[in-house]
Amino acid sequence: MYKLLRDALFLFPAETSHHLALNSLKLAGLLGALGKSQALPGKTVRVMGIDFPNPVGLAAGLDKNGEYIDALAALGFGFIEIGTVTPRPQPGNPKPRLFRLPEAQGIINRMGFNNQGIDYLLENVRKASYQGIIGINIGKNFDTAVENAADDYLIGLRKAYSHAHYITVNISSPNTPGLRKLQYGDDLKRLLEILREEQGKLVQQHGRYVPVAIKVAPDLTEAEIRDMAGVFSTVQIDALIATNTTLDKSAVQGLLHADEQGGLSGKPLTQRATEVIRQFRADMDSQIPIIGVGGILSGQDAQAKLDAGASLVQVYSGFIYRGPELVRECVEATKKAG
Ligand SMILES: Cc1cc2nc3c(=O)[nH]c(=O)nc-3n(C[C@H](O)[C@H](O)[C@H](O)COP(=O)(O)O)c2cc1C
Numbered sequence: 001m002y003k004l005l006r007d008a009l010f011l012f013p014a015e016t017s018h019h020l021a022l023n024s025l026k027l028a029g030l031l032g033a034l035g036k037s038q039a040l041p042g043k044t045v046r047v048m049g050i051d052f053p054n055p056v057g058l059a060a061g062l063d064k065n066g067e068y069i070d071a072l073a074a075l076g077f078g079f080i081e082i083g084t085v086t087p088r089p090q091p092g093n094p095k096p097r098l099f100r101l102p103e104a105q106g107i108i109n110r111m112g113f114n115n116q117g118i119d120y121l122l123e124n125v126r127k128a129s130y131q132g133i134i135g136i137n138i139g140k141n142f143d144t145a146v147e148n149a150a151d152d153y154l155i156g157l158r159k160a161y162s163h164a165h166y167i168t169v170n171i172s173s174p175n176t177p178g179l180r181k182l183q184y185g186d187d188l189k190r191l192l193e194i195l196r197e198e199q200g201k202l203v204q205q206h207g208r209y210v211p212v213a214i215k216v217a218p219d220l221t222e223a224e225i226r227d228m229a230g231v232f233s234t235v236q237i238d239a240l241i242a243t244n245t246t247l248d249k250s251a252v253q254g255l256l257h258a259d260e261q262g263g264l265s266g267k268p269l270t271q272r273a274t275e276v277i278r279q280f281r282a283d284m285d286s287q288i289p290i291i292g293v294g295g296i297l298s299g300q301d302a303q304a305k306l307d308a309g310a311s312l313v314q315v316y317s318g319f320i321y322r323g324p325e326l327v328r329e330c331v332e333a334t335k336k337a338g
Helices: 002-009 014-030 069-073 118-127 146-163 179-183 185-206 222-235 267-283 299-307 317-322 324-336
Strands: 045-047 050-052 056-058 079-085 098-101 106-109 133-138 166-170 212-216 239-242 263-266 290-293 312-315
Touching: 002 014, 014 069, 014 098, 056 324, 069 079, 079 118, 079 166, 106 267, 106 317, 118 133, 118 146, 133 146, 146 166, 146 179, 146 185, 179 185, 185 212, 185 222, 222 267, 239 267, 263 267, 263 317, 267 290, 267 299, 290 299, 299 312, 299 324, 312 317, 312 324, 317 324
Parallel strands: 056 079, 056 312, 079 133, 133 166, 166 212, 212 239, 239 290, 290 312
Antiparallel strands: 045 050, 098 106, 106 263
């Protein structure tokens, strides 16, 4: 059924079908066609002090403004991450900026954090009837200098704090110039210390601990992963999300759209993301959980991420190619493995 719908949707430019699909899903939800909005029963896990009904989540970027929370929840995800959201609304990069590479089951995007700003997203969170686990992914506006990035993350952290089960700090999008600089050395340490300190204040203020996860890129050398793992262990981040999209297009060379600028996701990323998870698991304090994401297109792929050391997984591109069936398959596969 999804295959038929997908073939029809794929006739449109990628971003048009994205909106068509999400709006149809929303409409189906409003008409009651999706049934009860409930996580599929799966392997329950406690991660970051939160009880997840199943370990399969929706990755950031599909619902950047939190406009489709209830409709997406009806598909059975164990958790939903919305955003990336920035302090102020911004249009993102000029279109076209989203490309499908169906032969490779891949996607290249250079959206550039198109979003309507954090106040609009929070309004949508308030309006949603979803009672499940929600992560809010925060970023910086494109016109905020990288040296001042902490200011934007602080705005995001403060505003999102009372609305999220966890907050993700995205320092790994390839489509905001300079952002990935924040992954290294003193820049990384300084940013994490600032956020940790603010989190401490917010705990006092709200009487509730909201974990902060850090999302990283797959384009890291072994030495860079070792250094970052050291910093994450020292600062004791609450979780690591690995990985974002890759700038390495070697796996799709020669295919239509392969030369488009932006980050590549989907099947061409599967192995690399799993490797990054495996290395962080080996190098980082074992108490810090990893959320594995990147090229999960089957239940087996989801289980491979858990085997490499992740405690939870997220999907994005696989969901575009396989639809809601992928969520079911991943929940089942990870349940069987106990
Ligand atoms: C169109 C598109 C938009 C994305 N936007 C975001 C985003 O706003 N924030 C973020 O942290 N990750 C974003 N991502 C990255 C995904 O969350 C995920 O980390 C990456 O695509 C790898 O997973 P996948 O292979 O299952 O897609 C985006 C990915 C795609 C394809």
